[in-house]
Each structure stands twice: as structure tokens, then as C-alpha cells.
Amino acid sequence: MNEFPPEFDPARLIQTMSKNGHNKLIGTRYHAHGQGWCELALPYSETLVTDTASGILASGPIFTLMDMATSLSIWLKTGTFQPQATLDLRIDYLRPARPGNTVIGHGECYHVTKSIAFIRGHAHDGDPEKPIAHVAGTYFFTASA
Amino acid sequence: MKTSFSPYAQTMGFEEQRDADGRLVIAMPYSDGVRGRPGFVHGGALAGLLETVAYATLSEALGEDDRPVIKPVNVTATYMRGAVEMTTYARATIERLGKRIANIEAIAWQDDIEKPVAMAQINVMLDRSRG
Numbered sequence: 131m132n133e134f135p136p137e138f139d140p141a142r143l144i145q146t147m148s149k150n151g152h153n154k155l156i157g158t159r160y161h162a163h164g165q166g167w168c169e170l171a172l173p174y175s176e177t178l179v180t181d182t183a184s185g186i187l188a189s190g191p192i193f194t195l196m197d198m199a200t201s202l203s204i205w206l207k208t209g210t211f212q213p214q215a216t217l218d219l220r221i222d223y224l225r226p227a228r229p230g231n232t233v234i235g236h237g238e239c240y241h242v243t244k245s246i247a248f249i250r251g252h253a254h255d256g257d258p259e260k261p262i263a264h265v266a267g268t269y270f271f272t273a274s275a
Numbered sequence: 276m277k278t279s280f281s282p283y284a285q286t287m288g289f290e291e292q293r294d295a296d297g298r299l300v301i302a303m304p305y306s307d308g309v310r311g312r313p314g315f316v317h318g319g320a321l322a323g324l325l326e327t328v329a330y331a332t333l334s335e336a337l338g339e340d341d342r343p344v345i346k347p348v349n350v351t352a353t354y355m356r357g358a359v360e361m362t363t364y365a366r367a368t369i370e371r372l373g374k375r376i377a378n379i380e381a382i383a384w385q386d387d388i389e390k391p392v393a394m395a396q397i398n399v400m401l402d403r404s405r406g
Contacts, residue, residue, distance in 0.1 A: 152317035155286065155308035177286045188283035189347045190326055194319025216318040220351040 140168065140206060147198075156191045158198055161234055166207035170199045172233040185229035192233060192253055193221055196265045199237030200249035204269060207239035207247070212271045214247065219267035227262050231255040237265075245274040284327050287320065291331075294366070299335060301328040303363045316358035318393070324365045325381040325395040326350055332367040333377055333399065343401040348376075351396045358392040361385050367397075375401055 144160040147153055156178065161169040172187075172195045180188035197219060205211060227233050236258075237251040247269045252261040280289055287309065292300040303309060303316075303324045311317030330345050337343065367381040379397045384390060 151307060151310035152320050156319070176282060178283050180281045180283055182282060188281060188323070188326075189350070190283055190287070190319065190323025193322040193326070193350065193352070194317065197317075197319045197322070213312075215357065216352075216354045218351065218353045219318070219322070220349060222349045223347045226346075 140202065144168075144170065144202065152194060153198060156194050158195055163202075163206055166203060166240070167236065167238040168199050168202040168206055169234055169236045170195055170202075172235065174227075174230050174232060179229070184226075186226045187229070187233065189221070189223055192223075192227070192235070192263055193219070195233060195235040196221060196237060196251050196253060196263065199235040200239070200251050200265065200267065201237070201269060203237040203239040203249060203251070204242065204247040208242055213273050214269045215272050217246070217268040217270050219265060222264045223262070224264065225262055227253075227255040233262065234258075244271070246270050281327075283323070287323060287327075289324065289327060292364070298366055299328065299332050300364050300366045301331065303365070305360045305362060309363075310360075314360060316360075316363060316392075318352070318354055321354070321358060321363065321383055321393045322350060322352045322395065324363060325352060325367075325383055325393060326397060328365040329367040329379040329381045329395070329397045330399070332381075333369060333372070333379060336369055336372055337401075343403040346400040346402055348398045348400050352393060353395070354393045356390065356392045358383070358385060363392065364388075373401075377401060 141160045159171045161171040241248040253263040290302040309320040365383040370378040382391045382394045
């Protein structure tokens, strides 16, 4: 396992990850982090809506936002860079995000075993007290088998 | 019936296809835009593909005369294999189509449909209040 170097900066890591691949396409950005949790932002974009008339964001980008926020929370929980893959992720869509609003995704790793990380999280579009989605899921450490 | 793709689906590069039985299949060609960790498709892109084929299949089953608003309730995605740098395909099966709720299962695969890379259980609400 690789311990985090003292100068480890999750914000910089996320900025690097957001420069290419699917996170670039969706536009996820760093928002905040702490011990075992991470928050990312998904700025509103007309290229990500499900229906031009309503302007409502598709659920796919919110799923991606939560997948990334929860997976990063595992590294922030363990303090190590273990390769990991999503085993399952469930998302409950409480209500649509309001068109034009940035969505904030909060991911939290609440338990890890040798092989599995257990995560949960929620998303909101401005007021953390009024979530738009909740997630729960598991990741497995691909090098642990 | 031609599926009309959302701006999100167009952004993702989804393509409508039909299998030998005429069933809707949505293809997601590999591109940098769907990449997660190096060499693999992002789990979020796979979930987006599974959701899209589920809603499109449901829309077809409802037909032209029945146009309720399809509201996603929840999605449980399970990942079985790493999806590598090639086209991913997905299709959906409607397990139950009720008046207000539909239960759908979707699977995604690459070179062999017998070896799915991901699947999803998707529950949606059908809102006819605006009809």
C-alpha cells in the first residue's frame, strides 16, 4: 500500500482526474473534502439534460457524480491508494435537480474491510437539507483477492 | 419506432440498434468521454447507458398514444466485469408495466452477451397527471 505523501492534496487529484475521460465530459469539479468524505460539484449543462423542454438534468450524470465522490471517499478514509472497482451502487432519486443549479455530491466511506469498502452519500442542488438523491453501495479492492 | 435521444444521450454518443429479434439495443462506442480508470469504461457511463436503454424500451412499450412522464425512482447497478476499450451494448426487459410503476432490468455487454459487464434494476414512476 502507498501511504499518502504529507503534501497529498485531494483537490489537485480530482482536478487532474477531471481533465480527461468521463469526468471531463460530464464536468465534475472538486468542492470539499474531509476525513472519509468528499464533495464534488456538477455544474449545470444543457448537454446533460434528459429533455430539452424541461431542462432537467439526466440521471446518468448524477450517478457518475456520486460514483466518483463515493469512490474518492474511500481513499480519504483509508489514507491509501488501493485499486478498487464498484461492486454495486444504488441511487434513489428523491426529486429532479432544478434546471440551472449546480449539483453537489457528498460521498462518505463509513466502513472498510480487507476486501470491501461500504459507502453512502447524497446529492443536493443548493440546500444540503433538501437532498435530490441518496446513494448506497460497495466497492471491492481489486488487489485484495 | 425511432428512439429520440436526449441531449445527454447524444453527448454520450449513444447509437440505436436492433438485434435479430427487432429488440432495441443501444450501443455506446468507446471514447475518451466514457473512460474511467485507464483502459476501462467509467461505471457512471455504464449506469447512464443502462438507464437510457431502460427508459427507451419502456417508452416503446407504452406506444405512441400513451405518453406519461417517466420519472426515475431508483437504480441499482451491479458491476460484474471491467468494461474495456470497445463498444458496449445494452438492452432492457420490462419485468412489469403497471399503471403507475414499471420495473425494468437492463444488462450491458461487450463482445459476448453471455458475459455481461453490468446490469441494473430500475424502478420508475409513470406520471399521467399532466395528460
